[in-house]
Amino acid sequence: MELVATAVKKYEDYMEIINTDTKAQLDYFVNKLQGKKIAMVNATSYGGGVAEILHSMVPLARDMGLNIDWWVIKGADDFYNVTKAFHNCLQGEEGILSPKDKKIYLKYNELNAAAVDEWDYDFIIIHDPQPAALIEFMGSKTKEGAKWVWRCHIDTSTPNPDYWRFLYNYIKQYDACIFTMEEFVQEKERLRNLTFITPSIDPLSTKNVELDVEDARQIIARFGVDIHRPLITQISRFDPWKDPLGVIDTYKIVKKEYPSVQLALVGSMASDDPEGWDYLYRTLRRAGEDYDIKVITNFNGVSNREVNAFQTASDVILQKSLREGFGLTVSEGLWKGTPVIGGNVGGIKYQIIDGVTGYLVDTVEECAEKVLRLLRNPTLAQEMMEAGRERVRQHFLITTHLLNYLKLLDKLEG
Structure with a gap:
């Protein structure tokens, strides 16, 4: 040891x-x-x-x-x-x-x-x-x-x-x-x-400390994100339980009705997760040649500050897990004041009050519908932002x- x-x-x-x-x-x-x-x-x-x-x-x-x-x-x-x-x-x-x-x-x-x-x-x-x-x-x-x-x-x-x-x-x-x-x-x-x-979450860590929105946008622009267009982001390991393939399928449905949308899949490769590399390659294959999908890891420049920037500057955060012990990225997103949509599983259900601090979903289609609802209703998104941040302050x-x-x-x- x-x-x-x-x-x-x-x-x-x-x-x-x-x-x-x-x-x-x-x-x-x-x-x-x-x-x-x-x-x-x-x-x-x-x-x-x-x-x-x-x-x-x-x-x-x-x-x-x-x-x-x-x-x-x-x-x-x-x-x-x-x-x-x-x-x-x-x-x-x-x-x-x-x-x-x-x-x-x-x-x-x-x-x-x-x-x-x-x-x-x-x-x-x-x-x-x-x-x-x-x-x-x-x-x-x-x-x-x-x-x-x-x-x-x-x-x-x-x-x-x-x-x-x-x-x-x-x-x-x-x-x-x-x-x-x-x-x-x-x-x-x-x-x-x-x-x-x-x-x-640690509210004073590099990942969670308050970051100016304009600074956050400039940081994510370095990864090819168009900061003048809406962005959906999932922060997670490349793992079947995190369902990055389902996230891409969600994005494709949204894009048919909201063509300007972009997707960022941001994850770290952990030393105790050899399966992660295989699932990263599967994710890249599913993304194909769609240049509005950004697949980014700690091996091409993402650290805690960059994660903070993506969570701060995104329009919607996803955590579309199929199984989840807790899912810290949900509380991270809520703390940044960004609407979060999560899989209706495990500890995510404890963090998100459905319809109040975010949305819980069971399918790709339901996830896409909730993303479109938030993109089209900024007032609703703002209300969820405020409720979500306060829930994290009280509990997480x-x-x-x-x-x-x-x-x-x-x-x-x-």
Whole structure:
């Protein structure tokens, strides 16, 4: 495993954004947990929502006075291929977990555990399936009384039984389990200290800090976007569950009635997602030679500032997922004051109040109809912008997210 270095965050910078009750509770629980050591463990330090959250949460918690570290497990292609199958099958894809795949999964968890000396952490928070079996191999290396927490970020409402049974052998050992929504939980009566916490955005990160609209337009113009024409954007990994092919089909329907429209598909390629490259190529093939479709990744100049610019300057944001643990890009878009249309699935349903802060859709045709409605009704779009931003302020900021973690740790401390 490798310790991740993070940038500095200042708690005082958030004072104008959070309410007084949140601040009072944060100060209270930080004081109660003084002297306790916390470890966060996941599979990658960049790409995807978990890494993004930890890049904000860990340094913010440190500035507040908490003793917290972030570790990333190491693996090779065979491990990441297996764990990508875990991700897909836990979200309902068909498949059989072979003895070979089990061996690969356990081998890398054991190797990562073997690379660590004694751990003196009081709380160890494991994110998602990739490092879930560490508890099996590290128990003797952790201090007596250490509490293990497993945090699931994906939609496990209808998991492949073969994969779930295997994973359950490890997560049942944890002192607490965190899911985003109750409907994602299997065998809830047998999991200890079951807790529900939504992910969050950092309003002061480069991706989410307020960006002047004209500056945002100039940034996206560098990628060939005509800033004088309407733009639909989806920000996501190139992944079948994010349905980029369905987004392109939506755009094609819209374009028949609104010929000036453009589409941007913007995504990062994560180190733990080998399938992403294949789906990127499939997306490019579906886009074909339509030069009004821009397919852009972190390998051709997109970083957090560029994502911010696309979300700020777009007329409509899509997150047309078929399965979704949460979908941080929904809250990101809402925070920018841009109307968001999302798949009627998973955590997206918790962020979007249909018809109030955005729209929830089930089909390509329904998605296209809602896009056209927003493009043709700027007053409606403005009303949704204001309602959406306020919902994020109340529920989905990093400060509230951290507070929910601290409440759980205090409960485990007893």
